[in-house]
Amino acid sequence: MPELPDVEGFRRFYDRHAAGKTVRALRGDASVMRNVTPQALGRALAGRRLGRARRHGKWLVCPANGPSLVLHFGMGGSLAWNPDAHPHDRLVLDLRPGVLVYRDMRKLGGIWLARDEAAVEALLGRLGPDWLDVDRDRFDKLLDRRRGALKALLMNQHAAAGLGNLTADESLWRARLDPRREVRSLDADERRRLYRAIRGVLRDSIPYGLVPGKRTWLTGNRERGLCPRCGAGLSRRRIGGRTTIFCPCEQS
DNA sequence: GCTCATGTTCCCCT
DNA sequence: CAGGGGAACATGAG
Numbered sequence A: 001m002p003e004l005p006d007v008e009g010f011r012r013f014y015d016r017h018a019a020g021k022t023v024r025a026l027r028g029d030a031s032v033m034r035n036v037t038p039q040a041l042g043r044a045l046a047g048r049r050l051g052r053a054r055r056h057g058k059w060l061v062c063p064a065n066g067p068s069l070v071l072h073f074g075m076g077g078s079l080a081w082n083p084d085a086h087p088h089d090r091l092v093l094d095l096r097p098g099v100l101v102y103r104d105m106r107k108l109g110g111i112w113l114a115r116d117e118a119a120v121e122a123l124l125g126r127l128g129p130d131w132l133d134v135d136r137d138r139f140d141k142l143l144d145r146r147r148g149a150l151k152a153l154l155m156n157q158h159a160a161a162g163l164g165n166l167t168a169d170e171s172l173w174r175a176r177l178d179p180r181r182e183v184r185s186l187d188a189d190e191r192r193r194l195y196r197a198i199r200g201v202l203r204d205s206i207p208y209g210l211v212p213g214k215r216t217w218l219t220g221n222r223e224r225g226l227c228p229r230c231g232a233g234l235s236r237r238r239i240g241g242r243t244t245i246f247c248p249c250e251q252s
Numbered sequence B: 001g002c003t004c005a006t007g008t009t010c011c012c013c014t
Numbered sequence C: 001c002a003g004g005g006g007a008a009c010a011t012g013a014g
Helices: A004-017 A038-045 A117-124 A136-144 A150-155 A165-175 A188-208
Strands: A025-028 A054-056 A059-063 A068-072 A078-081 A089-094 A099-103 A110-114 A235-239 A242-246
Touching: A004 A054, A004 A059, A004 A078, A004 A188, A025 A038, A038 A110, A059 A117, A068 A117, A110 A117, A136 A188, A150 A165, A165 A188, A165 A242
Parallel strands: none
Antiparallel strands: A025 A089, A054 A059, A059 A068, A068 A110, A078 A099, A089 A099, A235 A242
16 A cells, blocks of 8 residues: 555554654564664664654654664555554564554565664665655756656656655546656646646545545546546556556546 | 556666 | 666465
């Protein structure tokens, strides 16, 4: 699941349950640790008090009074509080009273340890601005410098961070723009529509802490394959290595 | 057995 | 250097 709205949900979940608590011990799966062993992570975090998390794009940074735990959720990662043990538990933080668990079945996500703020910057520094921080002026500058297909730009985390396959498709559908359109070919009205659509999709998703997949949304109709607005059969194409859904009638 | 899955990175082309 | 295409990573579900 994890795109910007999902990770925003994880951030709130983390702050509700873990922030302010002290790490007593931890147990981790070495195969999802990207720059640290479970033992070294334990040594770095044990006894430290967790602060509030912050999100940049699809990344969650969890400061621990010096070092930070950095989480990425891949395609299916999630957080849980005091759950029953599960085979896909990759990190179990004992925060007595309570246990925070990071789960990731496919192991496409990962866990990093950043020794200090400079190390966080080194990890996330190449990402573009978080989409929530992209104002209209920045959006125009983003488009001015890019070529290629619209969908690819929205998915490119180095351009701006946080949109994924679902939120990109939903935004293009709201804006009634063909995902294959050249970025440079947009006129002023199309740019305005796209910007408003992206903001709207994020604004409407964030309260849920996920992309809600309502029936009035494109992404709530992937299975049925019909456009929620006009009823036409949806098209399915491979763009930028991902399946892209769009309405052939309205998005052209 | 097959295809597909809300992500990122790396490699090879153009 | 920018962008596109594909493979790889790992583990399912249908």
